[in-house]
Amino acid sequence: xxxxxxxxxxxxxxxxxxxxxxxxxxxRILFMILNNLMLLYAWYLMFLNFPTIxxxxxxxxxxxxxxxxxxxxxWPIFFRGIGIHLMRLIxxxxxxxxxxxxxxxLFNVGCSVCDPSGIGDFITGVLxxxxxxxVSFSNLPLVLCFIFSGICVFLALNIxxxxxxxxxxxxxxxxxxxxFMFFNIAGYPGSIYGGYLxxxxxxxxxxxxxxxxxxxxxxxxxxxxxxxxxxxxxxxLSFSIFIFSYGLKRYESGNRFNIHY
Amino acid sequence: MKPYFLAVLMNMKxxxxxxxxxxxxxxVFLCCMILIFHKFWLVLKAGGSSAVIDPVSFLSYLTxxxxxxxxxxxxxxxxxxxxxxxxxxxxxxxxxxxxVLLNFCECLGVYFVRLPILxxxxxxxxxxxxxxxxxxxxxxxPIVFGLLILSACxxxxxxxxxxxxxxxxxxxLPFFWIVQKCEYVLGGLFFPIIxxxxxxxxxxxxxxxxxxxYGVASLIYDxxxxxxxxxxxxxxxxxxxxxxxxxxxxxxxRKRVCVYG
Numbered sequence: 001x002x003x004x005x006x007x008x009x010x011x012x013x014x015x016x017x018x019x020x021x022x023x024x025x026x027x028r029i030l031f032m033i034l035n036n037l038m039l040l041y042a043w044y045l046m047f048l049n050f051p052t053i054x055x056x057x058x059x060x061x062x063x064x065x066x067x068x069x070x071x072x073x074x075w076p077i078f079f080r081g082i083g084i085h086l087m088r089l090i091x092x093x094x095x096x097x098x099x100x101x102x103x104x105x106l107f108n109v110g111c112s113v114c115d116p117s118g119i120g121d122f123i124t125g126v127l128x129x130x131x132x133x134x135v136s137f138s139n140l141p142l143v144l145c146f147i148f149s150g151i152c153v154f155l156a157l158n159i160x161x162x163x164x165x166x167x168x169x170x171x172x173x174x175x176x177x178x179x180f181m182f183f184n185i186a187g188y189p190g191s192i193y194g195g196y197l198x199x200x201x202x203x204x205x206x207x208x209x210x211x212x213x214x215x216x217x218x219x220x221x222x223x224x225x226x227x228x229x230x231x232x233x234x235x236x237l238s239f240s241i242f243i244f245s246y247g248l249k250r251y252e253s254g255n256r257f258n259i260h261y
Numbered sequence: 262m263k264p265y266f267l268a269v270l271m272n273m274k275x276x277x278x279x280x281x282x283x284x285x286x287x288x289v290f291l292c293c294m295i296l297i298f299h300k301f302w303l304v305l306k307a308g309g310s311s312a313v314i315d316p317v318s319f320l321s322y323l324t325x326x327x328x329x330x331x332x333x334x335x336x337x338x339x340x341x342x343x344x345x346x347x348x349x350x351x352x353x354x355x356x357x358x359x360x361v362l363l364n365f366c367e368c369l370g371v372y373f374v375r376l377p378i379l380x381x382x383x384x385x386x387x388x389x390x391x392x393x394x395x396x397x398x399x400x401x402x403p404i405v406f407g408l409l410i411l412s413a414c415x416x417x418x419x420x421x422x423x424x425x426x427x428x429x430x431x432x433x434l435p436f437f438w439i440v441q442k443c444e445y446v447l448g449g450l451f452f453p454i455i456x457x458x459x460x461x462x463x464x465x466x467x468x469x470x471x472x473x474x475y476g477v478a479s480l481i482y483d484x485x486x487x488x489x490x491x492x493x494x495x496x497x498x499x500x501x502x503x504x505x506x507x508x509x510x511x512x513x514x515r516k517r518v519c520v521y522g
Contacts, residue, residue, distance in 0.1 A: 031436070031438060174283055
């Protein structure tokens with residue numbers, strides 16, 4: 001219980017920091033929503049020309065985009081510290097002050113930064129899923145399962161990439177690029193992938209868990225696929241935490257102590 | 262002009278040495294995107310649509326557009342923004358080089374290395390996927406390339422402009438996202454604007470992005486001297502307008518900037 005309270009407070013401090021500049025906070029949220037809607041509008045115009053892309057309609061695409069954006073938004077809101085921030089800390093040997101706290105390093109670093117633009121993503125994601133027309137009361141638990149697995153996948157990818165500096169020197173910029181590369185690839189309609197590429201995206205690089213399988217499950221439900229989706233996402237997250245913990249043993253301190261929350 | 266020339270050269274060298282890893286990721290990303298675009302084309306073609314252009318033209322067009330996007334030194338916006346916010350920019354004023362011109366040249370240096378390499382690799386990838394090379398006569402490629410550099414000039418000016426606007430906006434990053442999305446949507450970098458409804462195509466060509474993106478990239482499959490001249494004139498006008506606005510903004514900043522924010 002005290003752990004939950006601790007993380008709650010950590011997140012609260014992150015929000016307070018972000019909210020210190022009120023106008024910037026609101027501007028970031030609004031512009032992020034606009035940013036997402038602009039992209040969606042381009043796809044809408046595309047779907048006017050081609051009403052279906054391999055059996056996917058615009059509604060399916062809207063649902064997929066909503067899911068991608070919503071699951072992605074959890075990272076900037078709650079775990080923004082994981083990613084480039086964490087990679088820089090590892091590279092510069094500044095992780096020491098987080099290591100001495102009797103809490104998990106990943107959560108400590110992750111919750112220490114908050115990016116308000118994530119709230120914009122969250123709002124857009126919820127709206128897109130809601131207006132896609134695919135969600136009803138009966139399949140709401142299913143959608144929640146997709147959201148859960150999506151969060152696991154994005155977080156796992158982020159943790160894996162954040163572990164790069166343990167193994168490769170000066171890899172923070174590379175890591176940041178790789179993460180956004182995955183995010184961009186996940187933004188295309190999953191129906192265009194078939195054969196080996198689909199297999200690849202649904203196993204080794206599980207971005208298909210967000211952009212392919214959920215819409216397929218909405219079309220034709222399969223309990224086996226759903227169980228696979230959830231189990232594999234959790235396993236992927238556990239694997240990424242394991243890799244991070246393994247990498248942490250290789251961490252080299254820079255003997256720099258900073259004050260943080 | 263020597264310092265500016267040296268700035269271009271130094272940044273070119275930097276790309277090939279210090280930034281090699283990040284550049285490699287960009288190349289991998291471009292290859293992934295071409296693969297996705299190819300899958301996308303196959304799906305559209307399978308849908309029996311008549312609006313689809315041939316695969317080499319489609320992929321070449323998107324490669325030119327994506328190449329322009331992936332060559333962008335987006336980190337420059339953050340660097341300029343920080344200099345403005347902290348007031349460190351004031352120390353740059355006393356140097357015998359113009360701040361705007363220097364940053365512009367540094368951006369160009371990055372483009373000079375990334376653009377040709379990404380273009381060649383992209384074309385190689387297209388050959389692997391379709392078995393054909395360029396959709397236009399290779400002697401026209403230098404002309405297209407010259408226009409691409411003009412597009413890069415516009416993008417560089419844009420980045421310096423957004424970075425400098427931090428003095429008034431504090432956090433200009435949200436504006437950068439919007440400009441980026443405008444390039445994607447209005448510039449037709451997602452898919453050629455011929456896929457859009459006619460009224461939207463007209464809007465696209467009223468903005469600079471329609472010319473920097475679609476205008477230049479479409480020459481790769483539909484080249485004519487007349488069209489190239491039209492694109493050239495539009496690019497010159499838009500570059501001149503933005504450069505003028507940038508000079509005014511810089512003059513205003515010189516009067517207002519405070520050291521240490």
